[in-house]
Amino acid sequence: MRSITLATILALSAAACTTMEAAPLADTANPARMVSPILTTPEAEDTQTWAEPERARVTHVALDLDLDFDARRVGGTAMLDVLAEPGADTIVLDTNGLEIARVTDGSGRELPWEIESMEETGAKGEPLRITLNGARTIRIDYRAPADASALQWLSPEQTEGGVHPFLFSQGQAILNRTWIPTQDSPGIRQTWEARITAPKPLDVVMSGVRQGEPEDLGNGRRAFRFVMDKPVPPYLIAIAAGDIDFALIGPRTGVWAEPATLPRARAEVGDTEEMVEAAEALYGEYRWGRYDMIVLPPAFPYGGMENPVMTFLTPTFIAGDRSNNGLIAHELAHSWSGNLVTNAVWGDSWLNEGVTTYFENRIMEAVYGEKRAEQEAALMYANILETLNEVGRDAPGTALSTDGEYELGSAIAYEKGAFFLMTVESIVGRERFDAWLRQWFDNHAFQPATSEMFYADMMANLVRDEAEAERLTLREWIFEPGLPENVAKPDPAAFAAVDQAVLYYATRYSTPVDGPNPPARVSFPEDHWFGWTSAERQRFLANLPADLTEIEMRILDDNLRLSQSANNEELFLWLNYALDHRYEPVVPLVEQFLARVGRAKFVRPLFATLWGEGEWGRPIAQRIYADTRASYHSVTQAGVDRVLASD
Structure with a gap:
């Protein structure tokens, strides 16, 4: 039996979540149509x-x-x-x-x-x-x-x-x-x-x-x-x-793309039917009928958009080896979190993105194995720490539920939201957690939701007693900035081999390369690099030494063929690092990349890095943007405009 304190919390939380209708109704004029409820509580007021x-x-x-x-x-x-x-x-x-x-x-x-x-x-x-x-x-x-x-x-x-x-x-x-x-x-x-x-x-x-x-x-x-x-x-x-043409994948899945892109797109998303089955095994029926996708031209500003029955995708995820298929898992997971149950206001966008990012990782584990899921979770955790280090651990925007405007791509809404659920799962156990999350989707299907509702539902249907509630620190996770102490940190063994290679590379020198020049770091054996997963290569690139010389960057680029990478996630990390170190040989490649890709995740940071390089980088940024701005979606334009207007 729950204590009086816990019961009081539940009563107050439930009272804050009343709606005009308790569940979807039939349209009286068209009985076949559902009418979803409207939330009328103060936290559900949409100022946008x-x-x-x-x-x-x-x-x-x-x-x-x-x-x-x-x-x-x-x-x-x-x-x-x-x-x-x-x-x-x-x-x-x-x-x-x-x-x-x-x-x-x-x-x-x-x-x-x-x-x-x-x-x-x-x-x-x-x-x-x-x-x-x-x-x-x-x-x-x-x-x-x-x-x-x-x-x-x-x-x-x-x-x-x-x-x-x-x-x-x-x-x-x-x-x-x-x-x-x-x-x-x-x-x-x-x-x-x-x-x-x-x-x-x-x-x-x-x-x-x-x-x-x-x-x-x-x-x-x-x-x-x-x-x-x-x-x-x-x-x-x-x-x-x-x-555009269509290619069938499975009984309820398929992909559209331009004819020249379709064969590569079809090969890349070939695991989609298996992903749908894995998602259903986790959290219940896929309720939208078909799950089709369209691979758009590269001007599309996002990695993907979870539009029901027709996920929109960027071609930049196509790597030839399905290494970026976490994107497919993410947009598919939105069919439950975001599309089925939706944040009522954009300040609660983590209810869409954080829950989905957690769900994505579970799909990846089911389809591709525990190691890949652990590695991708470790990359997410690194993004959280990087963001907190940049903006400060007490910055108000680092709370999951905020009063501010929704900003896409936030490591807080996505990754911190996912690690919140990973932490809860680690404390209550996967079996209990999965049963709770499944009932959340079932009981709020085709309805809007708020953070207060999510919290109240956890307290009512997941938390066993006051002691467990104290260990979970739910309100701290949702409503307070920073990263709680009880966060379930990723397994450090996930990248043990890569981190060892990073250390080796950072400290290993060869004899001078060009006469009087100082020794240069040697590249670790190529068979390591080309035998790694994409997550492992991204981990290495994200941890390159901060003091690489031009000679060392040239050796690294030549040995690992970084500038020829077919994986845009890896290519972006290399280009961004190289620009940050004013490595002139990559500038023509950056120009080509920014001319063909409109994905804001890549475009905005590259311009920001150039802009941050002052007299060296700003003229390059201005020249490239003068040629490319018209080719970008308004979302990408707005992000770059802010960068180039900053001091």
Whole structure:
């Protein structure tokens, strides 16, 4: 029996998690559609939306849009189903640059509307306020701006095939309001459907299930239809269109890519069906039907995006040996953490990313073995320590739950979140932990969640007594900065051979290489390097001595063929180190890399390193960025813009 103190904590935590509805309901107008609950507690208030969902909310979106590749515009109509409280006569939507032509109800009657002018709104955009006059369906005729931040239009030259243009969207966190008028908040889940027209011979895919074959419209265009019958956060509505083909992997898995990329993509993701089975064995049924992927052109700003039924992927993960397939495991795991149960506000993004990163590591262990999972966990732990050393262990942003804006790529939301769960697992045992996490997904499926809810659920359904609660330090992990003392540190043996090689390399010298020059460090035997896993090579590159000379870097590059690496994770580490040491021979390779890759994880740090090198690096950064900026997605542009504007 629990103590009175623990019972009091549970009662207070549960009271903070009330919702408008206890579980997904059926849409009364369309009983087949689910309507997810809205959280109304203070910690669930999303400051990044103008919506007032407790008064009137969107439950379903129906898009009918034309893709205009010449004008680089998307336009058409959005039909929204509205659920309103009695007496609520207005609904507020999120927009950013949308050109609204007309708003009507379901019968075509004009509805009053206005886009309210706001000062310094930035990415939040402007609220679109519509007077309902009793309407429960509204139609919006509109066009997205040519510079819509969520959309990237690629010229044929920016594709692998070089013949046809390409389009893709990236909506997370609050960019979809630049091309879809809706309530753009992760806590306001919506079902949706779409009819999209595009010029032949382009194919269109979306993060919904395609309905039949495309319809030939007879005017050089085709229409594609999609349905997502499960309520999702609006940032997960995604689209891609281009010259793409499909390859089957398993009974419910497959991959799309440009024809020239497809064979390599298919080979790289060949373990996906096994990953889905491993994920289901861990935490229950995969509830989305198919799990397909699309490998996009390299301008895509992220490693991957977990759009339901159609994960978006960067081609930079393709290494030829499946060594970067942790990316696939991560995006797949989002089908439970993030897509099934979603952070209600972006300050709780660790509920998506940290839980997913933990889940990813479990999938990797199941499919590729314990050693690989331990090594990848050790790399994550090193990222946490590096971040804490940079920003300070008491920095407020190092808490898992924050009041700040969501920033993608954070070692805190991802890796600290994962190590929180690894630590809990190590204390309560894997069997108990897995049973708890599985019930969390089951009991909160298709619903938003907050950190307070996660904490309360752990206290109610996982923690056995007050003594165990004290050992777990749950509130410290979630709500306080830094890294708690009870963290389950990775096994130091995971990289024992690599760390020994690092030490050997740091202290081993040869005779002078070029006459009067001082001795140079010798490279350890090549068979070590080429026999290592990618995680081991990354560990070595991340721990190179800080004082390598130009001669030593040349020897290392020549012996290990670092500049010729087909693994972009390893190549990036080498290029970043070389730039930090002003190693001139890599500058042309950096120019080529930044011209072909738009992944923010690589692009922003390379520019930051150049910028940090002052008079040597800043002219190089400015010259390269002048040529490459237009080829980057707005997400990548924003990150580099901040770097080049800094002192």
